[in-house]
Amino acid sequence: MPKLKAEEIIAAVEEKFGGRVKSKKLDAIDPFFVIEPGDLIEVCTFLRDDSRLRFEMLNSISGVDYFEPDPKKAPKAGFEPHTEVVYHLSSITHHHRAVFKLILPRWKDNKPGELPDVPSVSSLWKTANWHEREVFDLSGINFVGHPDLTRILLSDDWVGHPLRKDYEFPLEYHGIRGR
């Protein structure tokens, strides 16, 4: 079975989905492509089931927050505030890997406190269940269609999502001083 290069994988996805691949970066250490959240399920199904690709394994889902809380440094930060969700996939059959990203606004409809929506892929890969709960817990992404989207690491009554850059540490938690 042929092992595909990252460029070939991205080309295969582009061939199938055409303009729905928003952008790609081939000179990165892990070449990646960017898609819209709306196309996620379709693209993932293709990646998993196509006989050339066969990505049976989801290595990780990560949330990345691009935000500079210091207003003075914000113009020099080199990026607009946004959030990314990064998916790493591996194929056991062909021994190749793929990376792709979703680019989201930090808050849904720019209303602070409203978490951005992403469709859940836990129906495709069982392992996504806990990964998505972790991303929800720490980075604050709402995975639509997840069977049980609750906090996985922090306690259930925790306020906020700690890996967001504008997160404020709790002053106290159940009577224990926090700062």
Added chain:
Amino acid sequence: MGWLEGRFEESVITTSLEQAMNWARESSMWPMTFGLACCAIEMMAVGCSRFDIDRFGAGAFRATPRQADLMIVAGTVNFKMASRVRRLYNQMPDPKFVIAMGACTCGGGPYYKYGYNVVKGVDLVVPVDVYVPGCPPRPEALLEGLMRIQDKVRGMKDLTKEQPIDVPIPSRSGYVLLPPELSDPVKADAFAKKNKELATPAKG
């Protein structure tokens, strides 16, 4: 021992009940099996043959708080765990002692600034008798902490409860000489105060 002394044969030892109880208590400190993070590994090393906490009578690690006298909080305490730590402490029978082992339990340690879920010192949750700093502390340091607890037990006045809390530094019988700035309680207090001032985080 006053008038009792010398009235019996040589093989008879007289002592006060208090001393006898304290001696028995200090020589059979049963710690609770309870490790939260990396410091627990060092605590296990203390339990093994190389450092051998059994030499001090504290080798019987109990798997239930109801049989333990000593709680060695070894590792990072986070908010989710804090309520459990307090509950375990409440379940231990009196008299009970707590060793805060490691920088994390002494005051947050490496997670002091950016650890959003780490309790900044286990003394915010349970009363601590002896602090053993270090990240992680050497096994010898934990043994020293245990010996300090034993000093504390030796100084206990009541048969049942009430540890003497008015002595900030337990007076030791030997083995370790305290540095001059800690040699008496007044100096030790001043030293602690100075350290606290030095350690106050800079504003902003």
